[in-house]
Amino acid sequence: MAEHKVYTLLVELGRSEDDGMPKDATGGAMLVYASGKDEEEALRETVAIIKQAGLNPIEVTGHGSIEERLADGHEIPDEERALMERALEENSVIVAQIEPLYGPLNPPEDEDDDEDGAEDDAVPPTTPNGRKRIH
Numbered sequence: 001m002a003e004h005k006v007y008t009l010l011v012e013l014g015r016s017e018d019d020g021m022p023k024d025a026t027g028g029a030m031l032v033y034a035s036g037k038d039e040e041e042a043l044r045e046t047v048a049i050i051k052q053a054g055l056n057p058i059e060v061t062g063h064g065s066i067e068e069r070l071a072d073g074h075e076i077p078d079e080e081r082a083l084m085e086r087a088l089e090e091n092s093v094i095v096a097q098i099e100p101l102y103g104p105l106n107p108p109e110d111e112d113d114d115e116d117g118a119e120d121d122a123v124p125p126t127t128p129n130g131r132k133r134i135h
Contacts, residue, residue: 008069008084034093035090043062066081
């Protein structure tokens with residue numbers, strides 16, 4: 001049986017009826033620590049729980065396990081480590097932070113610079129630190 005790890009996920013939320021966000025918010029962002037055999041399982045469980053709560057997840061970005069984050073040079077404070085440990089012990093999804101967002105959720109993308117006008121689908125979208133977007 002594969003060992004569970006805790007993964008750090010950033011969830012972008014769209015609006016939904018009765019989501020509890022301020023009326024003028026256009027969406028939200030949620031920092032989550034989720035346990036799973038791999039990052040994809042942690043993502044699936046997170047999205048399912050968020051949907052059950054009546055929220056509207058529109059994109060999830062994985063930032064890796066604690067080991068991957070440390071290898072990337074992240075400093076992880078004790079409070080964050082405690083939440084990660086709790087997620088691991090309880091095999092759960094822990095919402096560490098949720099913030100409403102104002103303004104457009106997805107800024108306009110740059111126009112395609114290819115001469116043929118074709119989109120470049122060969123490379124999956126990544127975050128600024130190079131991690132892949134997984135939803």
